[in-house]
Amino acid sequence: MSTAVVNNKRENKARRRFIKPTTIFIILMLLYPCLQFAIMWFGVNINSILLTFKDRYLEWLPIDSLFKNYVNVFEKMSIPATKQMYLNSLVYLVLNCFITLPVSLFFAYFIFKKIYMGGVFKVVYYLPSVLPTVILTLVYSSMFNTGGLLYPLFAKFGINTANFFVQGTGIEKWMVWIFCFWTGIGYDVMLLTAGMARIPNDLLESAKMDGVSPIKEFFHIIIPLTWPTITTLFIFGMMGVFGTYLQPMLLTGTIDSTKTIGLQIFNDSQGSALNNPATMGLVCTLIATPIVLGVRALLNHFFKEVNF
Amino acid sequence: MSISTSIKKFFRKKRDEARQVDYERKNNVLYKRHGGEKVLFVVMFIICFIFMVSYIFPFVWVAINSFKTASEYSKDFISIPKEWTLENFITAWKFSSSETNHKTISQMLGMSVILAFSGTLVTVFVSSCAAYVVAKYEFPGRNLIFGIVIFTMIIPIVGSLPSQIQLMKEVLHLNDTILGMIFLYSGGFGMNFMLLYSFFKNLSWTYIEAAKIDGASDFRIFFSISLPMARGPIVAISVITLIGLWNDYMTPKIFLPSRPTIAVGLDLMAKSSLDSKTILFAAITLTIIPIVIVFSIFSKTIMENTSVGGLKG
Numbered sequence: 133m134s135t136a137v138v139n140n141k142r143e144n145k146a147r148r149r150f151i152k153p154t155t156i157f158i159i160l161m162l163l164y165p166c167l168q169f170a171i172m173w174f175g176v177n178i179n180s181i182l183l184t185f186k187d188r189y190l191e192w193l194p195i196d197s198l199f200k201n202y203v204n205v206f207e208k209m210s211i212p213a214t215k216q217m218y219l220n221s222l223v224y225l226v227l228n229c230f231i232t233l234p235v236s237l238f239f240a241y242f243i244f245k246k247i248y249m250g251g252v253f254k255v256v257y258y259l260p261s262v263l264p265t266v267i268l269t270l271v272y273s274s275m276f277n278t279g280g281l282l283y284p285l286f287a288k289f290g291i292n293t294a295n296f297f298v299q300g301t302g303i304e305k306w307m308v309w310i311f312c313f314w315t316g317i318g319y320d321v322m323l324l325t326a327g328m329a330r331i332p333n334d335l336l337e338s339a340k341m342d343g344v345s346p347i348k349e350f351f352h353i354i355i356p357l358t359w360p361t362i363t364t365l366f367i368f369g370m371m372g373v374f375g376t377y378l379q380p381m382l383l384t385g386t387i388d389s390t391k392t393i394g395l396q397i398f399n400d401s402q403g404s405a406l407n408n409p410a411t412m413g414l415v416c417t418l419i420a421t422p423i424v425l426g427v428r429a430l431l432n433h434f435f436k437e438v439n440f
Numbered sequence: 441m442s443i444s445t446s447i448k449k450f451f452r453k454k455r456d457e458a459r460q461v462d463y464e465r466k467n468n469v470l471y472k473r474h475g476g477e478k479v480l481f482v483v484m485f486i487i488c489f490i491f492m493v494s495y496i497f498p499f500v501w502v503a504i505n506s507f508k509t510a511s512e513y514s515k516d517f518i519s520i521p522k523e524w525t526l527e528n529f530i531t532a533w534k535f536s537s538s539e540t541n542h543k544t545i546s547q548m549l550g551m552s553v554i555l556a557f558s559g560t561l562v563t564v565f566v567s568s569c570a571a572y573v574v575a576k577y578e579f580p581g582r583n584l585i586f587g588i589v590i591f592t593m594i595i596p597i598v599g600s601l602p603s604q605i606q607l608m609k610e611v612l613h614l615n616d617t618i619l620g621m622i623f624l625y626s627g628g629f630g631m632n633f634m635l636l637y638s639f640f641k642n643l644s645w646t647y648i649e650a651a652k653i654d655g656a657s658d659f660r661i662f663f664s665i666s667l668p669m670a671r672g673p674i675v676a677i678s679v680i681t682l683i684g685l686w687n688d689y690m691t692p693k694i695f696l697p698s699r700p701t702i703a704v705g706l707d708l709m710a711k712s713s714l715d716s717k718t719i720l721f722a723a724i725t726l727t728i729i730p731i732v733i734v735f736s737i738f739s740k741t742i743m744e745n746t747s748v749g750g751l752k753g
Contacts, residue, residue, distance in 0.1 A: 157658035158579050165570040165628025166585070171607070172627060173592055180603035190606075239491075242484045246465045249485070249492075251458075255739055256492045262735050262742070264687040264703040267724055270710055271498045279517050279717055281501050314494065322743055336470055346477055374598040378689060382707065397599040402694065406602035413599015420596050 180410050188405035201411035213388045220380075221373045221392040223309065228369030232313050236320030237362070241350055243321065244328040254325060257318035265315075269382035272311055273297060299387040308380050308390050312372075315379075320365055327361030328354060356435040363431040370424060374416055499728065506725045510716035528722035535719060539712035540705055541698055545723055548705035554618065555692065555701060556685040559625030564678050566628035571636035572666055576645070586637075589629045601694070608695060621696050625685060632677050635745070639673045640666070676745035679738045683731065702727050 184201050185193055193200055208214045239257070243250040260268055275282050276293040286293045296303045331354070339349055355362070377394030384390045386399055393416060400409035465471045473481055505513055506528050508521040536544045543551075574585055604624075605615075614620030643666070651661050667674070692701045700708055706723060714720055735742065 154577070154658055155579075157662075158573050158577055161569040161573040161662075162585075164626075165566050168566070168623070168626055169629050171612075172604070172624070173629075175611075176600050176603045176607055177597065179607055180600050183603055183606070239488065242481070242488065245481075246461060246471050247481055247485055247488065248465075249489070251461065253488045253492055254743070256495050258739075258743060259495055259735070262683050262687070262731055263728065264689065264706070264731075266689055266703050266707045267727060270706065270720070270724060271502055274502065274717065274721075275498055279513070281498070281518065284518075317491075318495075326744070333470060340470055346480065371596055374596070393598070397601060398690070401599075401602040401605055406606055409599055409602045413597075413602070416598040417596065420598060424596050425594070 180414060183407050183410035184414050186407050188407055190406065201407050202415065204408070205411050205415050213391075216388055217391045217393060217396060220305070220390060221376070221394070223305075224312065224372040224376045224392070225370055227309055227312060228316065228372040229366050232316045233320055233362070233365055233369055235313075236317050236365075237324055237355070237358075239317065240321045240324035240328060241354055243325050244354075245346075254321060258322050259318065260315040261319045261322075265378045266382060268315055269311070269379065272314075273383060276307070297384050299384070299389050302389075304384050304387070305390050308383050311383060312376065312379055323361055323365060324358060327358040331357045359431075359435040363428065366431060367424060367428055370427065371420075374420065502721045503725045503728075506718055506721035508718055510718055513716065513718050528716075528718045529726065531715075532719045532722040532726065535709065535714070535723070537709075537712040540708045541700060543700055543705060545702070545705065545709075545726060548700055548702045549727075551692075551696075551699050552686055552701040552703070555621050555625070555696075556682050558618075558622050559685045560678050560681045562622055562626040563628070563630075563681060564632060564674060566626055567630070567632040567677070568636055568667065568670065568674065569662075570628040571633050572640050572662060574633075575637050575640035576643075576648075576666075589633060592629070593634075605694065614695075616696055616698055618696070618699075621691065624691055624695060632681065635673060635677060636670065639670055643669060673745070676741045679734065679742055680745060683734065683742070686731065 276296050278294045283293050295301050296307050376392050377398045380390040397409040507524045536542045609615040689703045693704045
């Protein structure tokens with residue numbers, strides 16, 4: 133055996149004994165993020181599942197009534213207030229996906245087509261997205277309450293806007309919906325204009341030369357080419373069913389007519405019986421996941437392989 | 441460079457941009473409009489303008505009223521103040537009550553600054569570390585990590601809050617601590633990870649190879665070459681995260697109840713018995729000012745880099 137081979141073997145042995153510096157680097161760089169993720173995602177969600185099999189004192193449920201919490205969630209669905217809560221939440225799907233998104237698409241199109249002051253519109257519309265929801269709700273409700281800017285205007289017609297956020301008038305839910313629409317548009321407009329900006333000018337120029345009308349251009353060129361952004365925003369809007377809780381809470385407080393699933397979970401989480409909100413959350417996740425994934429697949433199917 | 445020169449430069453740039461857009465609108469075939477199309481654009485302009493006013497006007501109204509005396513506001517809440525006063529700002533600055541946990545606005549702002557800045561610093565750094573290693577190094581489990589990150593982003597988890605509360609209180613014992621808040625904010629595998637991952641993935645490896653040949657260690661390469669090269673996306677992500685954390689309501693409300701941040705504190709303040717609404721308006725104005733300043737400086741950066749999932753507290 134030559135000396136070179138012996139040396140090589142010795143080196144290999146030495147290498148095996150010590151971990152490579154690059155390996156140490158990888159481990160150190162990933163240690164904290166992986167640990168945090170393991171605790172805050174796996175730990176939290178596994179604990180969430182375990183909570184659904186515990187009672188209100190966080191003791192394990194007896195084996196014969198292990199699914200008691202789940203049964204409770206489904207049984208409560210027949211209570212009118214709970215029914216209304218689910219309906220209230222579903223409204224946000226309609227509002228986000230079929231009102232805010234199309235209106236934003238429309239606005240984004242005109243901004244993209246360089247409407248006068250379009251750049252300013254885009255920035256101003258986006259302003260609510262960078263302000264705390266608390267401030268937005270305070271300013272919005274101040275406008276209608278006594279001493280607000282719109283209060284005397286409506287008072288001329290004999291309407292008391294100070295009652296607009298109180299349960300029983302029937303207007304309170306409209307006030308929350310209008311607020312969500314008002315503050316939600318800017319975010320959608322911004323992402324949609326960014327999506328539209330990627331459309332090559334040549335394509336639009338050739339369409340223009342061929343005499344395509346703005347409406348045709350909008351439906352046959354702009355929408356298919358911004359479809360990935362629209363799909364993402366649609367899915368995001370769907371998640372509003374579970375994610376909307378701050379707006380109704382801060383505007384009207386927790387009242388039956390505006391209560392959502394998210395708000396119920398948020399409120400219950402601050403009590404001691406954590407099993408109830410955890411079970412409700414898990415049931416919603418189990419229902420929402422296939423729907424969201426299905427809708428995503430369906431929407432992606434519409435304008436397949438749009439390349440530009 | 442003096443501040444006035446930078447401001448002048450900023451406005452000159454804005455003017456040039458506006459001129460360019462104007463030129464395009466007049467001369468580019470794409471934006472030439474005729475007959476009905478012109479009418480449509482005029483109608484849309486009016487609608488867009490009304491919308492814009494609806495966003496600006498309420499805030500201007502709040503700001504103007506914050507300069508009025510309480511008695512003037514009670515008589516007239518529409519016109520411009522006859523007598524401008526800073527009294528409301530002074531009262532708001534000193535205000536504290538049992539509802540606000542005896543914390544003043546300055547303390548709330550201080551808490552917001554601590555949490556937003558340290559949270560941003562930690563999460564952006566942690567995300568950069570994770571994104572860099574996953575994007576640039578071959579190691580067993582790399583695809584698994586990436587797969588899990590994508591999976592967790594796709595699955596819509598509802599209501600993990602109760603479990604989070606229990607874990608923070610009973611297992612980690614980090615409830616109601618600043619450290620606990622930073623821990624909650626310090627996730628490394630969110631949207632920031634995805635943005636930085638795609639940046640590092642497309643980053644040329646040549647500089648790093650050259651540094652490696654010269655004998656630089658992996659840490660040295662990361663801190664001296666890779667991180668500075670990623671300055672652009674890191675600044676963008678930091679600004680977006682900073683605003684997001686500054687505005688966050690839910691996390692401090694639940695996990696830091698004894699020390700409210702400004703977002704939580706304003707809500708508490710609105711619920712406490714204030715002598716006049718003008719004090720609340722002054723507090724709102726005080727809170728908005730730093731955000732508007734940051735937004736006007738970084739509006740382009742923020743808007744170009746915001747993606748679904750980013751921002752919104």
